[in-house]
Amino acid sequence: MEELSVAGPRGAGLGILGSMVVAEEARSRRKNRLVTGLLGVLVVPLAVLAALRLLGFDGGWYTLVALSLTPYAAAAGLLVGGLSLALRRWWIGGVALVLALALALLVLPRMSVGEQRDLHGKTLRVLSSNLLYGQADAKAVVDLVREQRIDVLNLVEMTPSAVDRLTAAGLFDLLPHRVLHPAPGAFGSGIASRFPLKEVNLTGDSAAKQPGAEADLGDGVVAEIVAVHPISPDVDAPQWEREIKDLSQPAGEHGLRILAGDFNATLDHAAYRTILARGYRDAAEERGEGLAPTWPSSMPVVTIDHLAVDNRAAVLDYRVFDVAGSDHRAVFAEVRLP
Numbered sequence: 001m002e003e004l005s006v007a008g009p010r011g012a013g014l015g016i017l018g019s020m021v022v023a024e025e026a027r028s029r030r031k032n033r034l035v036t037g038l039l040g041v042l043v044v045p046l047a048v049l050a051a052l053r054l055l056g057f058d059g060g061w062y063t064l065v066a067l068s069l070t071p072y073a074a075a076a077g078l079l080v081g082g083l084s085l086a087l088r089r090w091w092i093g094g095v096a097l098v099l100a101l102a103l104a105l106l107v108l109p110r111m112s113v114g115e116q117r118d119l120h121g122k123t124l125r126v127l128s129s130n131l132l133y134g135q136a137d138a139k140a141v142v143d144l145v146r147e148q149r150i151d152v153l154n155l156v157e158m159t160p161s162a163v164d165r166l167t168a169a170g171l172f173d174l175l176p177h178r179v180l181h182p183a184p185g186a187f188g189s190g191i192a193s194r195f196p197l198k199e200v201n202l203t204g205d206s207a208a209k210q211p212g213a214e215a216d217l218g219d220g221v222v223a224e225i226v227a228v229h230p231i232s233p234d235v236d237a238p239q240w241e242r243e244i245k246d247l248s249q250p251a252g253e254h255g256l257r258i259l260a261g262d263f264n265a266t267l268d269h270a271a272y273r274t275i276l277a278r279g280y281r282d283a284a285e286e287r288g289e290g291l292a293p294t295w296p297s298s299m300p301v302v303t304i305d306h307l308a309v310d311n312r313a314a315v316l317d318y319r320v321f322d323v324a325g326s327d328h329r330a331v332f333a334e335v336r337l338p
Contacts, residue, residue, distance in 0.1 A: 129326065
């Protein structure tokens with residue numbers, strides 16, 4: 001009886017300890033499944049984004065927003081992949097790294113300077129600025145034109161009051177030739193130039209005016225300029241796509257053309273890449289600045305303002321500038337013509 005009384009509590013203690021071990025193992029398995037599930041959940045949107053980007057499908061507003069974040073997704077994929085491998089989730093880590101690498105191969109070339117044609121024609125210094133419903137500081141715009149010796153200035157979201165303020169600030173003393181279509185809100189645009197301009201219709205119908213003009217540079221040299229501002233895709237994604245693709249008449253079927261403005265699109269949107277595929281080059285990408293964001297100016301995240309240059313020309317320089325009162329950075333390129 002004495003033995004039994006001693007063994008009983010021991011057996012009970014071992015049973016309790018065994019139960020605790022089993023419970024701990026169950027908790028550990030649940031924790032492992034939770035970690036695996038969370039990592040898997042992170043990989044799913046990365047896979048969807050990579051598929052959209054590789055297939056060239058823009059889709060609607062939400063997928064357009066996701067595609068605009070492709071450079072960040074590539075970086076996030078590397079982090080998820082590295083973390084997964086560190087936690088010995090080999091399959092998840094491998095998939096995440098493959099997806100991240102695929103996106104990185106699309107993004108990283110934007111950081112390298114492209115080889116330019118050896119041309120000896122005229123040089124054109126072009127600036128484009130979104131005026132944020134006409135609220136941008138007119139003096140800041142004019143100072144930028146003066147400091148950067150701008151030849152052609154494209155302005156979008158140009159209101160009648162903005163034209164008055166730009167006039168008072170002396171813009172048209174510097175760039176006397178103009179094709180202006182001011183309008184309330186985001187619907188007005190214009191072109192101002194050192195060189196004589198002849199207005200021509202170079203785009204299809206659009207919600208906002210996207211004026212075009214032939215700039216006579218002298219000696220028989222003419223450059224075609226378009227102030228680009230398709231409708232924002234959050235308003236009407238199908239119309240945005242139509243308006244961008246209206247800009248993509250193949251180079252070579254017209255005069256040497258420069259498209260400059262707020263495209264509401266990044267290099268990761270198929271609609272914008274359609275333009276480039278038809279004989280244009282993105283000036284920022286050509287100068288290794290393709291990841292320099294232009295919007296919103298207070299905390300730049302994405303690059304939606306562009307200068308798309310006819311590939312018969314050479315891009316000598318590219319920069320972005322903050323403009324007081326605007327939510328977009330201005331974009332500048334120096335272009336050498338054939």
